[in-house]
Amino acid sequence: MRGGRQEAVEGELAAVRSRITALGLSDRFTVPGALSTAEVRDITAAGAGRAVTPGPAAVAEAVLTLLDPATNTAASTAARELAAKSFSMDAVLDTLLGIYEGIGR
Incomplete structure (x- = not known):
């Protein structure tokens, strides 16, 4: 943009x-x-979030959906799992190692 x-x-x-x-x-x-x-794609596939088209109606709909306790709990659990998988020390080190290995080639 x-x-x-x-x-x-x-x-x-x-x-x-x-x-x-x-x-x-x-x-x-x-x-x-x-x-x-x-x-x-990664966030939505994991069920950890929603992609929302910009605009008040779409945002309001997404917010109302997440106010449902079961939906909110499921999304929160998925978000925590995604964060643990993607941003754990092992995941970060694996990413850095891949970058450094790529530089050495």
């Missing part, structure tokens, strides 16, 4: 984050902004 469109998206993200904070829901929602296709 370039120029005015990127600024508009960043402004919308700031407004959504501000509203989440104002509602006291910061501990339940993360709004990361733009993600790569691979990141979205």
Whole structure:
């Protein structure tokens, strides 16, 4: 994204984050902004999050879905498992080792 469109998206993200904070829901929602296709695929495949089309209606629908305790618990559990798998010390070291091995070739 370039120029005015990127600024508009960043402004919308700031407004959504501000509203989440104002509602006291910061501990339940993360709004990361733009993600790569691979990141979205990994997160949604793990059941650890939802890809939401920008816009108030889509965000509201996703929030209402996650307010269901069973759905929220399942998504939270999947997110914790994904984080443990992707960001554990072993996972980070494996990634770094792969990078260093690639440099040496």
